[in-house]
Amino acid sequence: MDLKSNHTALVLADPAPLNRVSSGLLPYSGATFSQNLFLTVPTMKAGILDIRASNCLDSMESSSPPDKKSRDFNNDLESTDTDVAYRAWLLKYPSALASFDQITNPAKGKRIALFLDYDGTLSPIVDNPDCAFMSNDMRAAVKNVAEFFPTAIISGRSRDKVYEFVWLTELNYAGSHGMDIMGPVRQSFDDHSNCIRSTDNQGKEVNLFQPASEFLPMIDEVFNSLVNNTKDIRGAKVENNKFCVSVHYRNVDEKDWTVVAQRVHDVIRNYPRLRLTHGRKVLEVRPVINWDKGKAVTFLLESLGLSNCEDVLPIYVGDDQTDEDAFKVLREGNCGYGILVSSVPKESNAFFSLKDPQEVMEFLKSLVVWKKTSTL
Numbered sequence: 001m002d003l004k005s006n007h008t009a010l011v012l013a014d015p016a017p018l019n020r021v022s023s024g025l026l027p028y029s030g031a032t033f034s035q036n037l038f039l040t041v042p043t044m045k046a047g048i049l050d051i052r053a054s055n056c057l058d059s060m061e062s063s064s065p066p067d068k069k070s071r072d073f074n075n076d077l078e079s080t081d082t083d084v085a086y087r088a089w090l091l092k093y094p095s096a097l098a099s100f101d102q103i104t105n106p107a108k109g110k111r112i113a114l115f116l117d118y119d120g121t122l123s124p125i126v127d128n129p130d131c132a133f134m135s136n137d138m139r140a141a142v143k144n145v146a147e148f149f150p151t152a153i154i155s156g157r158s159r160d161k162v163y164e165f166v167w168l169t170e171l172n173y174a175g176s177h178g179m180d181i182m183g184p185v186r187q188s189f190d191d192h193s194n195c196i197r198s199t200d201n202q203g204k205e206v207n208l209f210q211p212a213s214e215f216l217p218m219i220d221e222v223f224n225s226l227v228n229n230t231k232d233i234r235g236a237k238v239e240n241n242k243f244c245v246s247v248h249y250r251n252v253d254e255k256d257w258t259v260v261a262q263r264v265h266d267v268i269r270n271y272p273r274l275r276l277t278h279g280r281k282v283l284e285v286r287p288v289i290n291w292d293k294g295k296a297v298t299f300l301l302e303s304l305g306l307s308n309c310e311d312v313l314p315i316y317v318g319d320d321q322t323d324e325d326a327f328k329v330l331r332e333g334n335c336g337y338g339i340l341v342s343s344v345p346k347e348s349n350a351f352f353s354l355k356d357p358q359e360v361m362e363f364l365k366s367l368v369v370w371k372k373t374s375t376l
């Protein structure tokens with residue numbers, strides 16, 4: 001099948017950065033133009049910033065709130081205001097540690113199924129994506145929790161890469177935002193399209209579900225073009241996540257973010273079957289398929305024989321925009337809880353919050369203690 005075409009405009013399907021309504025959320029209409037962005041593009045060809053790239057830049061800015069360190073440094077008063085805002089936000093998204101009983105009471109008599117994002121949830125956000133190591137303490141906490149509760153990692157990274165960081169065989173892994181799921185063998189999935197039998201690195205038979213497998217050659221092609229198109233932008237980094245590609249701009253000078261946005265759009269405008277989503281200082285290029293982390297949660301629950309809400313309480317912990325799909329599935333299904341990891345106020349579909357990976361670790365440890373001491 002020819003997945004590439006040169007005549008259709010880019011599909012811009014960015015999920016809403018929930019902390020601000022952005023023009024980047026609007027499909028391309030050609031009706032508006034951001035003047036100040038136009039004026040701040042120093043290196044653009046002919047001085048024109050593509051409107052879709054301009055909308056994208058809005059989203060890049062709104063999905064990249066200043067970190068706590070720089071806020072505190074800027075101004076003590078401002079930091080006090082921010083703390084007040086954070087405390088107010090906690091009323092809407094209570095701490096999962098402070099509200100631990102509220103989470104575990106409904107779990108009595110049920111099995112908890114745990115879903116964990118990786119970057120920003122199990123490992124702190126760092127400048128170099130290749131160095132996002134999780135601590136040994138966190139690894140021990142995840143290993144312990146997985147002894148008591150079925151546990152899966154759902155990451156935007158490729159499945160292999162996230163496994164190299166986590167290195168625990170007792171978990172299930174879904175890479176590429178859920179487009180690459182390795183789970184236990186289920187006979188009932190044998191007829192499922194895109195589901196094949198394979199073996200894991202222990203030689204155990206597993207099911208491999210890859211709903212975007214036909215996009216593999218296209219993703220490789222786009223990865224190479226993106227590497228080529230961004231190689232002169234200092235600090236830009238392109239990461240091949242197998243079924244999606246990440247373009248990092250964390251280390252790019254903010255004045256050059258427009259250039260990053262434009263270069264990415266220049267490449268993907270030729271691929272109408274690819275779309276762009278936003279993460280934490282990263283643009284994620286992915287296939288336009290009806291699949292996301294939320295669908296992956298549903299699929300994994302089914303694969304693990306845990307899809308009956310009467311007996312199972314799923315908990316999903318994540319920090320990023322793409323995790324919202326999973327929070328939404330749990331909220332709308334009235335089944336389980338999303339926990340957003342954030343140290344800044346953000347609108348979310350999660351029910352609870354944790355401040356950072358350190359608090360995630362405490363939460364995982366508390367679950368183990370609760371399970372060990374629970375009589376039910």
Ligand SMILES: O=P(O)(O)OC[C@H]1O[C@H](O[C@H]2O[C@H](CO)[C@@H](O)[C@H](O)[C@H]2O)[C@H](O)[C@@H](O)[C@@H]1O
Pocket residue numbers: 117118119120124125126127128129130132154155156157239241246248250279280281282284320322
């Ligand atoms: O779904 P996730 O596991 O959260 O993956 C989302 C992206 O995570 C990584 O990037 C983020 O973490 C990096 C390391 O801390 C950081 O440098 C970067 O700015 C963040 O966006 C990963 O490198 C990406 O490929 C994933 O898409």
